[in-house]
Amino acid sequence: MQFQIQNQQLENVIIQKQNYLAQKQDIEDAIKELENDGEVYKIVGPILIKSETEKLKGELEERKDDTNMKIKTMEKNEKKLREMVEISRAKLQEILPTLQTQQSEEN
Numbered sequence: 001m002q003f004q005i006q007n008q009q010l011e012n013v014i015i016q017k018q019n020y021l022a023q024k025q026d027i028e029d030a031i032k033e034l035e036n037d038g039e040v041y042k043i044v045g046p047i048l049i050k051s052e053t054e055k056l057k058g059e060l061e062e063r064k065d066d067t068n069m070k071i072k073t074m075e076k077n078e079k080k081l082r083e084m085v086e087i088s089r090a091k092l093q094e095i096l097p098t099l100q101t102q103q104s105e106e107n
Contacts (some may be wrong), residue, residue, distance in 0.1 A: 003088040010081040017074035020067050027064045031057060 034040060034057050042051040042059075 003085070003092060006081060006085045006088055010078065010085055013074055013077045013081060017071060017078060020071045020074060024064060024067045024071065027060050027067065031060050031064070034060070 034053055040051050040053050040056055041048040042056055043049075
């Protein structure tokens, strides 16, 4: 039971990390687009507002930094959960022969 819960938690962490990685890529793409000359707009709620390129670039860099911190946190959680899953797997492999022997004796 604990093994299944740990596996599910690991899957959730991996999915969250993938989402953050996709967000980071989107932010990096937006920053690259800001290198082009021209007017820039920012979405605020349901409307677009004209914005200054440098200000918007700064906001995107800040979001990228926040996303990087979240990715690092997810990587730490993933590593910890992988270790826990491996420990649980090893324990299960240790007791499995005993359980199989007991089951054979009952039959």
